[in-house]
Each structure stands twice: as structure tokens, then as C-alpha cells.
Amino acid sequence: MKHWIKCSPTNTAVPTLVASAVFMVFSASTLAAAQPGNGSPPVNASPRATAHTGEVVVILAKEEAGTVDPTLASMTALRRPPFDSFRSLSRLSRSEIQLGVGQEQDVLLPNGRRVRLKLEQVLPNGKLRIRASINRPDKKDYLPLLQVVATPGDPFFVVGQSHQGGTLIVGIKVTP
């Protein structure tokens, strides 16, 4: 059964549309005025002088049967694929770092390369934009560039360097 709807012309639609448009413009302008950089300071703004701490953990992983360093037991990610294929995990080093915005810091690796870290930006949402590279001094022989956006306290990993018959896992995290 087809139904027909009878509607007579009305003059209520035009004012309503105008009101909607005004509301939309008002909302957009209000939101724009509330953005950081337009006068209001951001909630999570950090002054440049504030240093962020962090750490770089270097792990030697092997597929041969072995032991897992108990200090790594709390790292849930290392128990998940593909890391679970390593049956031997030993922590070679743990380095503490301090990074200010725009500052760089190097961390020596046991294979002679260096991890160079730079805190590029602290985003208004609190996340950190971090640049990292792993190379021998004055060379670009392994990882020329890695740029990561990280929640403070959440690590990221660089895996794959060969060392002493195993594979290096480099875990990096920066805290607020």
C-alpha cells in the first residue's frame, strides 16, 4: 500500500535553517578560540626546560633454550608473538636518560652502535614525539631514522641487530 504525505508549504524551515547556521558558526568559533595557541594555554603544556626521564633497555634474545631474566618478567610484550619465539632473554644493560624538548642523548649499545634519542615535541594531548636512530659513530649503518609518537611510559622496540649469536632487543620509553 502506497502512502501519500500531504505537506503544505510552510515558512518555518527558513528561520530554522538560519538559526542552525548561526549555531554552527558560533560553535566553531568557540571551539577555535579554545584551542591551544590561540590564547588559552594547553592543559598538558610542558615548558621547554622540563626534562623528561626515560630508559633504554638492551636485551639479548636467543632462540636456543635458556633462561629469561627475571627483571624482564614484567614486560608483557616480550611474552607475546613474535618475541615468544625467543626462549632465552638476558638483559645486557639498562640506561637512564633525561630528555628536554629539542635535546638529544646517546646510549651506547654493546655492539658498538649508539642509540641517539631526541625529544622532538610534547603534543598538547600529552604524547611525546621522539626521534631515534641507531648507528655507529658518524655513520648511518643501521637505522637512520625512526620517529615515534609515544604515550609517556609506553615503550617502543627496535629489534634485529645481531650480537653474540643472538638478536638485540632495544626497548625505549620516555616518562613525563
Add this chain to the structure above:
Amino acid sequence: MNKAHPTGPSHPTGPSHPTGPSHGEQLLRWNRGELSAEEEQAFLEEDNRLQEQFDAPPVDAHSVESSRAVSDDALRNLNGLNEALQQALLPSEQELPTEELWARIQTGIRQSVQPGPDNVVELHSTRRKVILRWVPAASGLAMAAAAMFVLVHFDGESTVEDSVGISASTPPVATPPVATPLVEGAALGSAQEPTHEEAPAAVAAGSPQDGTTVEEVDFGHHAGTVFAVAGDHGQPLAVVWLSDEEELL
């Protein structure tokens, strides 16, 4: 006294015989009555022959009969084909209720396009006003929400440096310090790991925005891949896996 010409004045007067008197001379003599009976007979026969040649080409009786027979055969064939087509089409034509079908179609069309009291819903004035008022308002709200989303999105891309007025030309540290390895102690993310309560509210623990993501990577001359593993709270943790053919130590 001149005799009437047997074929009229348009009779050709050209010579019909290369030798002897021409047909025109014979015509003159025939008009003056100077032809003998034999000459007159010959003249008339010749005149008749010339007339036939002039009026129409000679017709072969056999060819006429042949073409007539062919035409009769073709006509019979056409008639047979016509009868065969009629016999083939007649049953289906008789089976199709053409008139009835078209009548039903037209009746249905007339019934469907004529609104009546049974198939017309009268939209009450209050409902119409509500619809006409809130549909544009809802559209405006949706557009405002879209604008809000865009602004919030761009908010995530802006930097604190921009907001606090620090220029991008801040001189970098010339010689980065080298961190010294610490003694064996707390594991990554154990004692010194800040609790998620310490994190900004915008990145509360367990939220989908947590974790680490790779924005840019340059593998250099090595083969590599980027993926993520789940962290303690299910947040994605970026992993860059890079091959290394050279063992330095």
C-alpha cells in the same frame, strides 16, 4: 489523290535497304499509286516491320512465357511462406490474452495513481512543524559536531612549542651526552615506571589512544618491518624489526 500513310507522319523515312529504292521513295511512289501489287505488298510488310522496330524491341514469346512461369513460381512460394508463418504464429497469437492483459495493466495503473482516502495519510500540523523544525536543527548540530571533530583532530597535530611561543629554531645540543648504563636493578617499566594515574587525563590508562606508534622510519640499506605488540593494558606498542647482516662484535 494521296493515299494515307499506314503508320502516320512519324514513320521513319530512312533507308531500310542499302540497295534498291529507299523506303521513303517507295512511300512517295505508294502515295502516287505507282506501286504494283507486289511492290505495294512488299512496301507494306516493310513498313510494318519498321514500325514494330521503332515502337518496341522485338519480344520473344518464349522468354515471355519463361518469365511468366518464374513469376508464378515465386508467387506460389511466397504464398506458401505466408501460409507457413500464419500457421506457426496463429496458435501463440490465439493463446496470448493481449486485450485482457493490456486492460488489466491500464486498470492497475489507474488504481495506483489515484490517491484515495484509504492510501492517504494526513500529516498533522504539529508533526509537520516538529519535523520541519528539527530536521534542519539536527543537520546543523551534525555539521557543528563535524567541525568540532576537525578542530580536535588538528589540535592533536599542533605542538606545545607553538602554544608557548618557542620557535623551531632552538639550537640543538651540540654534543649529546652519553648515558651510562645503570647497575642491575629494576626492570623496564617496574619501579620507575609511572603509574597511569600520573599520565595526563587525555591519555588515560587503557584508552585506545595509548601506546606508541611509528610516524616515520628510514630503514637505510636494511630490510625492515614495523608492527605492534600489545602492552600490559592492550595498548599497541610499536616494534621496528630491522635486519642486520653485520655483527660488529
